[in-house]
Structures are given as structure tokens and as C-alpha cells.
Amino acid sequence: MTRAYKSEGGIPARSRAPVTAPIDVPTMTYASRASHPASASAASVPAWNECPTGPPAPRTSPTRRASFTKLCIRTPGTLDRRAMSHPRAEIEETLGRYVAMREQIDAGNGTWTDLLQFFTDDVVYIDPAWGRIEGIDAVRTFMVDSMAGLDDWKFPIEFMAIEGDDVVVKWTEVIPKPDGTAATQSGYSRLIYAGEGKFSYEEDLLNMVHVLDDIANSGWRPTGPMNVPPKHPNRDVSISAP
Template identity: 30%
Template structure:
């Protein structure tokens, strides 16, 4: 099967629109708008959660993930860098996942590599998120410690912190 080809300009424009929607979703928590940028049969590979097929599975996962700590405390998902790969219709990027200010201006985040494959008409047919889950765990623990120190640790985050505690060998 031959893959359609797309110009660099189309890939850049489609990804810019995708990023803008993701930024709005981070602000508004409207994850449905983000999911609409995928094809109906999208394959979404998330190394900790597994492989999802179709927008309904992706929507269910993102709503659940982003409605509880630590996901619900992530405020944005900006790309630090991107690579446009025209022959494969892919955009590869490093995404930052900063958490909200614990109360003193500290920025605590973790990054992941995302590989998204373009299908045309502003839609993406595949996404794979590659990351080390321990880095995300450590970022959340660091955020909890800082919020606890500042007296801003709310009950949702405190419950998560009590459950997950400090893993062996975790960095501060």
C-alpha cells in the first residue's frame, strides 16, 4: 500500500493547528476538541497505558488521565523541538509537561517524545508517546514535596502522594 505524500507546508500547518488545539485543551480541559484531530481509526500507542484504537478509546483514556492528579495538574504541552519527516508524513517532537505552580513560581515538569503520523485533511492517524514513566512519577513526587513544604498541597495531590510515596532511588 502506498502512503500519500504531503508537502512540508501542509505538515507544518497541520501540526501548528494541532498544537494550538492541545494548548487550548490544556487551558480548558476540553479534550474532545483534541481527539477530533485524529482519524476515526487512529492508533495511539502510550507506553504505560497500552495501545488504543479509535477515537473513542483515546477519548476515554485522555479524559481519565487528565481528570486526576498528576495529569489534572499539567497546564500545557508545548513542543520544545520538532522534526518534520516528509517521506513518512510524521512529525517527531519533544513535548514538555509542566505542572501548575506549587506556590512559589517553581516549574516542575517531565518530557516525552511524540511521533504523530499525518493522514491528510488536518487529521492524524497514529501517535506514539515515548517516555520514561519514572521521570513523570518523580516530577509528581517533587511537586508534592514542594507543595507540602509551601503549605499548598491539596487533598487530591496529598492522597496521591500518600499512596505513591518516595520510590527507591528516586531523585529529588
């Protein structure tokens, strides 16, 4: 077929030569699409880590020409989530006791070392100021040293979420001011459940720049001697000990 172009300014319209062959347009390819028709269930669609692997096709190959558009996809039913290796009811029961102990500590009826019962001996703890702490004994020392002079700080919990063995706890840091008000900052903790009522990992997230601003501007004074975090803390946040 011939396509005519509109004449402009008295210049005759031009004609384009007829298209006699299909245009080789790269197409978007999905992992194993041919073997997984639209009617197949989501469970049959390969996960991200099942994408084709191996050396690239030759440069002259049609596959190579279209490779820049090749995608591998995951459907909502096949997301690569952490497998739930422990019953949810067991995690909920442990989390309930953990939260209850946190509430007792905030009420002045306990200390932070009371939480050690919820951690494995080889626990990895990540603090935003003190960095990485490994092992239950080191975490005990950290809890004593890091909370010295902060007896009037509170850390109320807002909500929790569970996904497999992962637990997220949303909490607020509350620093009292002399005028009766408080400076607050938002914090999150990720814990990994290891079974038998214990967690093997905790990572606390808190904006320390904002915390230091609150300490400087709120008029708050420590309740006793404080300890300074290490100048160069270990910032490794990996789950397993190296």
C-alpha cells in the same frame, strides 16, 4: 624478494622465503559496485534492500571466502526514508492547527478531547503509562480517564520536525509545586499524517519513573479524583492495527 630480519644477541639474521604468488586476501565488496562507478550519481547507487540475496556460495568459492566482509551500503541520497505521500504544506497547516489547540488547552480554554478532530477513526495511540489504544472512541475515553485530576499540569511545545508523513513534537511536562516552582520532564510525540487534516498514529515518549518521582517528591496534589493506568498495558507499538 627476500626480507632480512635483524640479528639479535649474536644470533644470525633469518631470511624469509620469497613470495612467489599473490596472497588471497578477502576484499570488502559493495553492492553492485562494478555497475556503479565513483562518477555515478548517488541516485544510481542501490538502496539497502537491493543487496544481493539467495543461497550462500559454495564453501570453496572465492566469493564464499570473502563473504564475511561483504557489505551493502546506502548513500545519503538513497536512504530508505518514508515516502512523502502528502504535500508538506498540507502537513504544516494541520500541525499548526494542532499546536494552536494544544496551546489553548494549556491555557485552560479547552480539554484534551478537543484534539480528537486531528485523528482518524482508526487511530492508534501509544501512551507510556496506559499503553496502546486503538480507535477514536477508545482514545476519547483514554483522554478523559488519563487526564482526570491533572488539570494544572502543562505540556508546552518546544519545537516540531517533519520528515515525509512523520511529525515529531518536542514538549515538556510541567508539574506545579506548592512553592511556586515546577518539576519538569522531557517528552516527545511521533505522529503520522494520514491526509485530510488528520493523523493516524501517535506515540508519546516520557520517562514514567521520573514522573512518578516528581509526583512523590514535589508536594503536588491532584485537582480531583485520578484514575490508575492498567496494571498490564498493551505494549505493542506497531503502527498498523494487528
